[in-house]
Amino acid sequence: MPNPRYIYSFNYDYHHAELCKLESRHIFNEAVLNKFLFSNIKVDPSISSFIKNRFEISISEDSYSRLLDKLKEENICCQGFKAEYMLLEGDPTEYTERLKKLKDIGILIEGKPDVQNPSIIYSICNSNDIWHFGVLVKRNTDWRKHKNKPYSFSNSLCIHIAKTLVSLASKGNRTTKLLDACCGVGTVMLEACYAGLSIEGCDINLKSIKHTKQNLEHYKYTSRVYCMDVKDLTQKYDAAIIDLPYNLYSYSDDVITSNIIESTVKLSSRIVIVSKSDIEAVIKKSGLKIIDFCTVEKRGRSMFTRSIWVCEKEV
Numbered sequence: 001m002p003n004p005r006y007i008y009s010f011n012y013d014y015h016h017a018e019l020c021k022l023e024s025r026h027i028f029n030e031a032v033l034n035k036f037l038f039s040n041i042k043v044d045p046s047i048s049s050f051i052k053n054r055f056e057i058s059i060s061e062d063s064y065s066r067l068l069d070k071l072k073e074e075n076i077c078c079q080g081f082k083a084e085y086m087l088l089e090g091d092p093t094e095y096t097e098r099l100k101k102l103k104d105i106g107i108l109i110e111g112k113p114d115v116q117n118p119s120i121i122y123s124i125c126n127s128n129d130i131w132h133f134g135v136l137v138k139r140n141t142d143w144r145k146h147k148n149k150p151y152s153f154s155n156s157l158c159i160h161i162a163k164t165l166v167s168l169a170s171k172g173n174r175t176t177k178l179l180d181a182c183c184g185v186g187t188v189m190l191e192a193c194y195a196g197l198s199i200e201g202c203d204i205n206l207k208s209i210k211h212t213k214q215n216l217e218h219y220k221y222t223s224r225v226y227c228m229d230v231k232d233l234t235q236k237y238d239a240a241i242i243d244l245p246y247n248l249y250s251y252s253d254d255v256i257t258s259n260i261i262e263s264t265v266k267l268s269s270r271i272v273i274v275s276k277s278d279i280e281a282v283i284k285k286s287g288l289k290i291i292d293f294c295t296v297e298k299r300g301r302s303m304f305t306r307s308i309w310v311c312e313k314e315v
């Protein structure tokens with residue numbers, strides 16, 4: 001990519017590698033490789049549970065001394081700055097050398113640093129022997145508070161999957177109007193609300209809807225939830241998420257699955273579907289085209305594999 005504007009760094013457990021790649025294919029139009037990627041697309045790192053930093057490139061040079069010369073010419077003057085080294089996979093620079101380089105950078109920036117509470121973070125990194133200087137925006141991990149939501153159940157989606165489903169449905173676009181067609185206790189809704197998206201939820205089960213409402217209220221989010229069969233919803237949405245019943249707490253079979261999917265197809269043209277079973281044939285029969293797919297293992301007391309399909313209505 002000639003002159004990319006951003007470098008994104010990522011962090012994930014190995015069992016979430018495919019999930020992270022799926023997400024990056026829909027936010028950045030390319031899969032993350034070696035836990036970082038270059039892109040011209042600007043997103044807030046906090047929309048993903050895997051993005052660690054966004055590095056906005058202002059200088060790129062194939063020699064470190066030329067990078068320092070360029071930085072000198074910039075005459076940066078800033079009070080309360082911090083300098084941080086962004087270590088990317090494949091960068092052989094040792095720790096003491098990295099500290100030395102941070103000192104070099106700090107000397108060339110005029111102003112008093114503030115390491116504890118910086119007004120801006122300047123950063124350098126090395127990828128394939130090219131040195132980059134720029135501004136670093138770190139993710140805000142405030143969303144982790146949702147792990148302590150008042151109501152949960154053992155097979156609720158984990159926060160990483162819930163955040164990824166929101167990114168997949170919205171493609172990182174905050175103006176997307178979303179539906180959580182089988183919202184359960186509202187795990188996905190909390191992540192959409194946190195990301196500033198408009199989302200409505202629907203569930204056929206009264207107890208689930210009560211728990212969703214209490215979970216939303218707990219974090220002061222205001223979203224509409226409908227206690228009804230999704231087949232009776234009439235609103236239209238830009239995208240929908242369906243975490244299908246797993247036939248554990250709520251009964252499910254192919255007829256129920258196809259009814260839920262076909263009802264949601266009438267409300268939205270982009271649908272992200274999660275299921276414990278292989279329902280590819282049911283999805284295709286409902287008039288959806290599968291555009292992407294991955295599987296994620298569920299860890300913990302009950303272990304199983306979830307499949308995630310990103311689908312769009314056939315035109």
Ligand SMILES: C[S@@+](CC[C@H](N)C(=O)[O-])C[C@H]1O[C@@H](n2cnc3c(N)ncnc32)[C@H](O)[C@@H]1O
Nearest residue numbers: 156157182184185187203204205229230243245
């Ligand atoms: C796997 S759970 C969703 C869990 C949710 N994602 C969470 O993490 O809390 C599936 C949900 O689908 C709901 N459901 C089943 N059939 C439905 C239908 N026809 N319309 C709407 N919701 C339905 C069930 O009540 C159940 O809460």
